[in-house]
Amino acid sequence: MRLKxxxxxxxxxxxxxxxxxxxxxxxxxxxxxGGVNYYGEIGKKxxxxxxxxxxxxxxxxxxxxxxxxxxxxxxxxxxxxxxxxDDGYRGTGRNNSLYYSxxxxxxxLTAALEYVPFSFxxxxxxxxxxxxxxxxxxxxxDELYYPLSAGFEDVQAVKYGTRTRMIIPFGAGLKTFxxxxxxxxxxxxxxxxFSDNLDGSHPDEEQLEPNQLPNFINNDWYTYIGLTLTYxxxxxxxxxxxxxx
Numbered sequence: 295m296r297l298k299x300x301x302x303x304x305x306x307x308x309x310x311x312x313x314x315x316x317x318x319x320x321x322x323x324x325x326x327x328g329g330v331n332y333y334g335e336i337g338k339k340x341x342x343x344x345x346x347x348x349x350x351x352x353x354x355x356x357x358x359x360x361x362x363x364x365x366x367x368x369x370x371x372x373x374x375x376x377x378x379x380d381d382g383y384r385g386t387g388r389n390n391s392l393y394y395s396x397x398x399x400x401x402x403l404t405a406a407l408e409y410v411p412f413s414f415x416x417x418x419x420x421x422x423x424x425x426x427x428x429x430x431x432x433x434x435x436d437e438l439y440y441p442l443s444a445g446f447e448d449v450q451a452v453k454y455g456t457r458t459r460m461i462i463p464f465g466a467g468l469k470t471f472x473x474x475x476x477x478x479x480x481x482x483x484x485x486x487x488f489s490d491n492l493d494g495s496h497p498d499e500e501q502l503e504p505n506q507l508p509n510f511i512n513n514d515w516y517t518y519i520g521l522t523l524t525y526x527x528x529x530x531x532x533x534x535x536x537x538x539x
Contacts, residue, residue: 320528326352328520335495337374346371362408371399396451404431404463428464438494451494462486479522
């Protein structure tokens, strides 16, 4: 058979395969909300200790009962204050009665793959899926710095610009259907950030180098504890217990 004859046949087979595969997928869209906290050079040293709220939307494309692609857009505020710290250095004014604090809002966009390795109560009407996910993302927000101080005062971070930063989102959680088309989930989701200046402690501008706090050579993190409430478009109902969100 000639190449010219094979080409239309190959294209037809590809289109048929894609169409068949697309028919097997389902989609979910809904709310993503909860609490968030920052972890870095300012304030508390707790990796999971939500002190501000976040709100967003989340969407998922489910390839099968174990694998999904997901994307989310969230708005969140990161905050911390040395006066809230419970260690012997930050919480006592850094040996100079000097307390730093910041309040910084960001818009976050993420894309990831989600995988369900196993489920609890698999034989029940609505089993509970355990899932993990990981991907890439970015946040857009203010760039901060701390004015120079001789000590004996509280110093609030000051904005000097905006910046987009890359992040690595990942996490784990549990989810289950409630009713025939809605699914509720809860997850713990850390974010690794490719910057050490979410808190204003390490501005990158050359003229602000004197304003940098002692660098501990660790980029900043923040952590979500979140709920997802989504609506299933496609396969749901009594088949819901074998589908992912």
